[in-house]
Amino acid sequence: MLSNSGFKNVCSSLAWIAGVTAAMPSLAAEPIKVMLIDPMSGPQSATVERASKNLQYAIKRQNDAGGLKGRQVELVTCDSKFNPKDGKNCLDRAIGDDIHYVFQGVGSNVTLTLLDGIEKYNARNPGKEIVLMNWAGLDEEMTNKYCSFWQFRTDAHIGMKVKALVTWLAADPSIKRAYLINMDYSMGQGATASAIHFLKQMRPDIEIVGSELHPANRVQDFTPYVAKIRASRADVVITSNIGTDLNRLVRAGNDIGLNVRWVTTYASQYGQVTAIGQKGVDHIFQAGDSIMSMDEPALDKLQDEWRAAGQGDFESIRIYRSWLFLSNSIAKVGPEKPLQVAKAIEGMTVSIGGYQASMRATDHQAQLPLNISVLSTAAKYKQESTPWGFKLLKVYPAAQMSEPTTCQMKRPSGA
Structure with a gap:
């Protein structure tokens, strides 16, 4: 049996542990997962290879700076094989893994399939929606005939x-x-x-x-x-x-x-x-x-840091720009409500030094x-x-x- 002093010491220890745990919620917080759905194999895989590494680096920089809202970010990749059916399988995997933020850009045929699936899923699952960051798709109709509240094209269209x-x-x-x-x-x-x-x-x-x-x-x-x-x-x-x-x-x-x-x-x-x-x-x-x-010092710094890390070329500034739109929005409103994240991207301007791009709210087409x-x-x-x-x-x-x-x-x- 504990003495009064021993019991007080145990209570003090428990209270200290609880206090430390409460003071450091980020250590226990689940990471914010984002998925890249693009061809990791086949004829177009070279297009994605470097972009995937550049996105991973952008996320690493974010995590090294404290993450987003005190949470780390985790990148998950899925091979669309430049094929709508495989792209849909990737989307199903994102849904199953409770991933709400998806990057895709190579293959407008895949984009259309994803948009259709996302629209249907989001209508049935308010509060658990998926936001699509179209980082490289050039088909004009994606922000015209097929425009969607849940899609943001962060590159110029063709x-x-x-x-x-x-x-x-x-x-x-x-x-x-x-x-x-x-x-x-x-x-x-x-x-x-x-x-x-x-x-x-x-x-x-x-x-x-x-x-x-x-x-x-x-x-x-x-x-x-x-x-x-x-x-x-x-x-x-x-x-x-x-x-x-x-x-x-x-x-x-x-x-x-x-x-x-x-x-x-x-x-x-x-x-x-x-x-x-x-x-x-x-x-x-x-x-x-x-x-x-x-000829932009802030972009030169990205190149120099990437090369100093032994990674070669930082080729895909476009996917880094797409990440800035999403991460700046999550930093503003938090990751828990995708609808609010999407609203925050509308009208947003992101900057890399003097290099800027803005998101037009009427069609979610970047202006740059x-x-x-x-x-x-x-x-x-x-x-x-x-x-x-x-x-x-x-x-x-x-x-x-x-x-x-x-x-x-x-x-x-x-x-």
Whole structure:
């Protein structure tokens, strides 16, 4: 039996333990889980490989700074295989694991499937909703016909990027003949339509000497396609191709001595510089949201820190930007109520030094500056351990690159 003094000592110890536990709730708190649903295998996996590591680094920086609302963040990945069925399986896994925040960007066919599933799930499960951060999807209709309160596109859509590249081409009087070649799915079709629209609007004298859609992720040899381009005597090739469909196309052109400007939207993606090689220097141009050499000290710091950690290239600023939209919102309202997190993203502006992007509330389409760059030996940051990187040529302000929306958003109760 305890003496009175012993009993008092036990009570004091228990009270001290309880006090310490109450004072440090973050030690016991469950992590905030987020999921990246994108192709981790197959032809488009190189697109995601570096982006996944860059997102993990962004989350690590957040965790090292104390996390979000005193909780650590955990990244879970799931392989969509560029396939809607597998993407839906990933969404089901997120639901089963009580994950409310999902990143996805590669494959608009997958995005549509996820949006459909998320809309149905959220309608049946108020308070447990899922928010989709579309970090790289370019199909215009995602923030037009298929706009959703639960989706935020944090990159420019393909119409905006094609507007940037045509604006740049239109200023060059030497360009007389253009050839369009894109992958035959919604984003590639949209790129073709946007190129035709903006060329007619800005430079109706430029002749479109060819326009072709090819099967996505299935062409092994682009020689027949580049032979047509050579026969057309085009000055410039406009393409939104991604992954192997881009580098195989360009290499096939190089192999037959095709001397054109390649104006792209995805040439700075991880793996492309190595695959395209030296013949692309001064011939490969890109219209995009960001490159590694942005002439912005805050972005340079990201590159330097990442390289100092032995990680190579911090290529995907776009996924880092997407993380900033989500993390800033969670930091403001907490992770427990996804509806409030989504509301907080609306109208938000995120900054990396002087580099800014804002989220338009009407359609959840990011408004951001776009730039033109060229593969060059003069880039500050060389990519993939090669002597080449993308050098900034021109920046267009967000207001100039903005496009109207046809979105008729259905907002849930409480939004």
